[in-house]
Amino acid sequence: MHQLSSTSSATHINAGSFGLWLKQARDALRGNGGMDVPCGECVGCCTSSYSILLRPHDTALDIVPVQFLSGVRGMAYPHAKMNPLENGHCPMFKAGCCSIYSMRPQTCLDYDCRIFAAAGIDAGETRPIINKRINEWQFDYASAEDRDAHEAIKAAAAFITKHTKSFPTEHAFTNPSAIAVLSIKVYELFVGLVHIQDEVSFITRIIEASRKFDAMF
Numbered sequence: 001m002h003q004l005s006s007t008s009s010a011t012h013i014n015a016g017s018f019g020l021w022l023k024q025a026r027d028a029l030r031g032n033g034g035m036d037v038p039c040g041e042c043v044g045c046c047t048s049s050y051s052i053l054l055r056p057h058d059t060a061l062d063i064v065p066v067q068f069l070s071g072v073r074g075m076a077y078p079h080a081k082m083n084p085l086e087n088g089h090c091p092m093f094k095a096g097c098c099s100i101y102s103m104r105p106q107t108c109l110d111y112d113c114r115i116f117a118a119a120g121i122d123a124g125e126t127r128p129i130i131n132k133r134i135n136e137w138q139f140d141y142a143s144a145e146d147r148d149a150h151e152a153i154k155a156a157a158a159f160i161t162k163h164t165k166s167f168p169t170e171h172a173f174t175n176p177s178a179i180a181v182l183s184i185k186v187y188e189l190f191v192g193l194v195h196i197q198d199e200v201s202f203i204t205r206i207i208e209a210s211r212k213f214d215a216m217f
């Protein structure tokens with residue numbers, strides 16, 4: 001995983017209003033609605049070796065052949081994981097598109113690669129298609145607060161990435177999705193923050209802020 005370069009010469013694709021996106025993303029993280037991503041022709045998340053979590057309410061559970069499913073650690077069936085094929089494609093990705101589009105799992109409805117653009121990080125070196133799109137996204141800002149919020153999310157991601165080994169094991173995130181999500185949950189701690197004096201106690205504040213966010217369902 002790398003921080004995105006601000007001097008990137010990528011083509012730009014409109015990611016929408018940052019303030020509106022952030023509200024929608026935080027609502028989705030609380031289970032209130034999915035994301036509406038202007039994906040266009042991109043099929044990055046269907047072809048990038050993701051295992052897709054299927055939840056009990058996902059009707060896809062009834063149609064995905066069992067050979068593509070496996071258990072999920074710490075979760076009882078009918079939670080299941082749909083595993084990618086050897087080529088990294090989702091087994092439901094056929095003829096260039098999702099073959100179960102109207103029944104695609106909540107995980108797919110919620111996925112939004114703009115979380116990485118918001119956090120200023122890429123999706124990991126094994127996901128070049130997604131990284132290309134991350135570099136292309138460009139948000140609009142309706143206010144100085146929106147810009148400050150974006151800078152705070154990037155600062156949160158940089159801090160969490162740098163100090164991940166100092167977090168307690170259950171919070172020691174190393175994968176880019178988890179770092180981006182945590183940054184979006186706790187970014188308010190980083191708004192206007194210039195210097196962190198005591199990094200250990202700041203990590204405690206991050207964990208508390210994350211718990212508080214999760215408790216607000």
Ligand code: SF4
Nearest residue numbers: 039042043044045113
């Ligand atoms: S990588 Fe991003 S733009 Fe591409 S399909 Fe996935 S969510 Fe859409």
Ligand code: SF4
Nearest residue numbers: 046090092093098108
């Ligand atoms: S279920 Fe459909 S939308 Fe979800 S990853 Fe597979 S092909 Fe893509």
